[in-house]
Amino acid sequence: MSELYEFDWSSIPGALPLLGKGLLITFEVTLTAIVVGIVWGTLLAIARISASKPLGFAAATYVNLFRSVPLVMVILWFYLIVPQVLKSIFGEGIADIRLASALCAFALFEAAYYSEIIRAGIQSVPRGQVSAAYALGLTHAQTMRLVILPQAFRNMLPLLLTQAIILFQDTSLVYVIGLSDFFGTAYKVGDRDGRLVELLLFAGLIYFIFCFSASQIVRRLQRRYAQ
């Protein structure tokens, strides 16, 4: 007898508040990583193209190290280290150590990827702009801040956003440390109710809706810039 699977979606409506909470964690990790990643990534990019050799070398080592190791290992590493560091700073187990570890891991990991995008963006600004800024009497820092970075960020906005979409998907890997983000919550609810099949498909659908819409927006931006 060949019977097909009987779907039962009834456990999803009741679990929506829990899933919503999980989604908030997912957004929290994503947004923190975008903000910290871009700021720290910009500093890394500037360090890498700076005239100072040791600074450039240190930044390059950081970026290459993070880009060579799987994200799963990075998350596991941070889950090992961050609780110890938190403890030595605050003395008490005050924070949610999983969330704290995930936030640090993603922020520092994404910075490595963002810094490569930003470096390329900075290098795409014509040299003449720099010379012109210097001729106008701007200092190096002013040139960076007022002339180069604004143009660079405009050029690389689509790439930065695409990276953000990848990041949003990658946050699901906090599963390896048991943090209840959107995916972790969906898995737990599915496990609890014995309806893993439905919950996994549902999670996939939600991720698809978010990422597909976001990527359509990015595409529209790209087209507008291309004109």
Next chain:
Amino acid sequence: MAYNWNWSIFLSDTPAGDATYLGWLFTGLQWTVTLSLSAWLIALSVGSLFGVLRTVPNRGLALLGTTYVEIFRNVPLLVQLFIWYFVLPELLPRELGDAFKQLNPLLQQFLAAMVCLGLFTGARVSEQVRSGINSLPRGQKNAALALGLTLPQAYRYVMLPMAFRIIIPPLTSEFLNIFKNSAVATTIGLIELSRQAQQLVDYTAQPYEAFIAVTVMYLLINVTVMFLMRRVEVNARVPGYIGGSR
């Protein structure tokens, strides 16, 4: 709390008595490499096929290609893996699903991870292939057709050989990614490198040694792949293109 380093832990036997802990790590390394390479074969073939489909003058085929890419690029790899491993066997007709689930568990995990990783990366490869083909001057295709080649022949003998040589750098980075992404297979229990790292932590309570050893192994994989791909790149350079002839 002072940490007690103990690097000799790798030489001691595991409680199961089947190997040393170092032996476990090498088993993990083998699985990581085998998984990545076999998934890469799938990614290259599927990616090329769909990349080509998206450039042919047929709306149905192009739509098929686009659908594949959009689905596989917009769902997280972890979710895709769980769907392959946990969901699909349940959705298959009962006998087929059961037959799969009676296989050796390692084989099940390996197959699910290989197909998942292969199709996931394939979607990215197909984007590169498409942009490689689109970057070729239109004249190449027209010239090939004018010479009497059929469309498949034009792809086979003129456009694809050029396109592939142009997209080797982005393909290299996808190839590196597949090794890193293979670590996701840890979540379904495949004993690849990062799973072995966690297992060592469970068994020895020496997390730093285990993590450092595994991280170094990933770095070595990275360096090796980059070295090999650099040679491929040099050999495949197209004269007249940026980074082409000296």
Next chain:
Amino acid sequence: MKILTTVAASLVAASLFSPAAFADELTGTLKKIKDTGSITLGHRESSIPFSYYDDQQQVIGYSQELMLKVVDAVKADLKLARLDTKLMPVTSANRISLVQNGTIDLECGSTTNNLERQKQVAFSNTIFVIGTRLMTRKDSGIKDFPDLAGKNVVTTAGTTSERLLRKMNEEKKLGMNIISAKDHGESFLTLETGRAVAFMMDDALLYGEMAKAKRASDWAVVGTPQSFEAYGCMLRKDDPAFKKLVDGALAKAMTSGEAEKVYNKWFQQPIPPKGLNLGFPLSDAMKAIYKAPSDKAFD
């Protein structure tokens, strides 16, 4: 702000009770609890019926109730007006290091007291005794461990069962394919979906997993126990004052019959999430530890 109120609360507490409370100098965990006015407890997330989340994400279970009795005793002993109880979920992989590095003060869940772990942490009086056995589908034909030869068997990573199973496989050349799942939930899923014919684990936890099953009546726990193990609460090593207090509180609960009431509630009556009665009678080993509490490991 929170730190401020905590400090204020402990100052108030100190001024109220100073002569009696400081009669003998507090050290270690007790001092920390007194100073901060809070205690951090480690719990499990899905060790049914010992320590797990209910539908409202509240931590419940046999071990959790006993742990709260210990907290009451700590509060009474330190004469604290108010004691903040912080809960932190732990896994079998990180529970020992979290106790060691001081992130959590006490963990009562389903942790086996053994000599190897005693090198790193201290254990309280035994709170439960289990045997490691098998869960299988009633019609699978599996009666005991030798029937597993050549089959797919699942167990949870990092547990004693995993070690025993691997060792047995090597020594007796059973040719089993052993699957190490991340947690008990995943192990049971592996069994329930037909990927494994049996799940080896602590018998009480096997009954607990049954409480989640779609049809509990499909499953049976079988086989000769491969080991007997004592669950204890974990606390930091070399902290005799705290250990004495914890042991004392547990011993009082056990000898007074309170612990048996807790046992009946979790093992003989319907429990969340599905209102299943585990029907797990009080074993002779359990009666013995209730009568004469002890902190000895079984290996």
